[in-house]
Amino acid sequence: xxxxxxxxGGVVQPGRSLRLSCAASxxxxxxxxxxxxxxxxxxxxxWVAVIWYDGSNQYYTDSVKGRFTISRENSKNTLxxxxxxxxxxxxxxxxxxxxxxxxPTEDVxxxxxxxxxxx
Amino acid sequence: DxxxxxxxxxxxxxxGDRVTITCRASQSISSRLAWFQQKxxxxxxxxxxxxxxxxxxxxSRFSGSGSGTEFTLTIxxxxxxxxxxxxxxxxxxxxxxxxxxxxxxxx
Numbered sequence: 553x554x555x556x557x558x559x560x561g562g563v564v565q566p567g568r569s570l571r572l573s574c575a576a577s578x579x580x581x582x583x584x585x586x587x588x589x590x591x592x593x594x595x596x597x598x599w600v601a602v603i604w605y606d607g608s609n610q611y612y613t614d615s616v617k618g619r620f621t622i623s624r625e626n627s628k629n630t631l632x633x634x635x636x637x638x639x640x641x642x643x644x645x646x647x648x649x650x651x652x653x654x655x656p657t658e659d660v661x662x663x664x665x666x667x668x669x670x671x
Numbered sequence: 672d673x674x675x676x677x678x679x680x681x682x683x684x685x686x687g688d689r690v691t692i693t694c695r696a697s698q699s700i701s702s703r704l705a706w707f708q709q710k711x712x713x714x715x716x717x718x719x720x721x722x723x724x725x726x727x728x729x730x731s732r733f734s735g736s737g738s739g740t741e742f743t744l745t746i747x748x749x750x751x752x753x754x755x756x757x758x759x760x761x762x763x764x765x766x767x768x769x770x771x772x773x774x775x776x777x778x
Contacts, residue, residue, distance in 0.1 A: 597707070597772070656703075661715055663713075
């Protein structure tokens with residue numbers, strides 16, 4: 553079945569780095585754009601980043617530009633989010649999500665991985 | 672960037688009630704609007720895309736309408752499984768943006 557599984561979350565000190573991974577299965581990963589979306593504790597959803605199906609384009613929300621990098625390895629069916637210079641306000645559950653081919657919104661979501669930035 | 676404003680933030684309703692949630696965009700997004708349902712501790716689930724198209728497997732009691740800047744999500748007869756938070760999202764352009772969410776609570 554179609555599945556996305558995030559990993560790599562944890563507790564990290566401010567200013568440090570973390571890399572999240574998202575393993576895709578059950579569909580042709582290389583055909584789909586992918587998003588990262590996050591949710592701070594008790595808050596709403598915040599879109600973070602997108603990468604085109606072939607990795608040719610990426611966009612980011614302003615608050616992570618220059619600190620986060622989205623990438624993918626289509627040969628490994630895996631999406632990444634490299635997070636540098638982490639701040640307390642980056643604390644959230646991070647979801648990877650597939651961009652539908654029909655309409656460019658998220659039609660499949662992972663269960664999320666939790667990132668806590670704290671000293 | 673496009674701002675999305677949802678109302679109300681919280682809604683108290685009973686099983687069987689008709690429920691309407693409103694979403695407004697700060698500029699026209701045509702029909703490029705989606706609605707998501709999220710239950711505590713779970714990932715969001717796509718309910719509606721293109722403002723009014725029902726995602727496969729979503730019950731027909733859910734419906735969406737609107738275009739331009741004004742949109743609504745309606746649940747025709749609220750069921751116990753529908754008590755959750757709901758988010759609108761514009762996908763007309765990047766950066767994507769979500770409304771702040773509406774929590775549907777048991778009255």
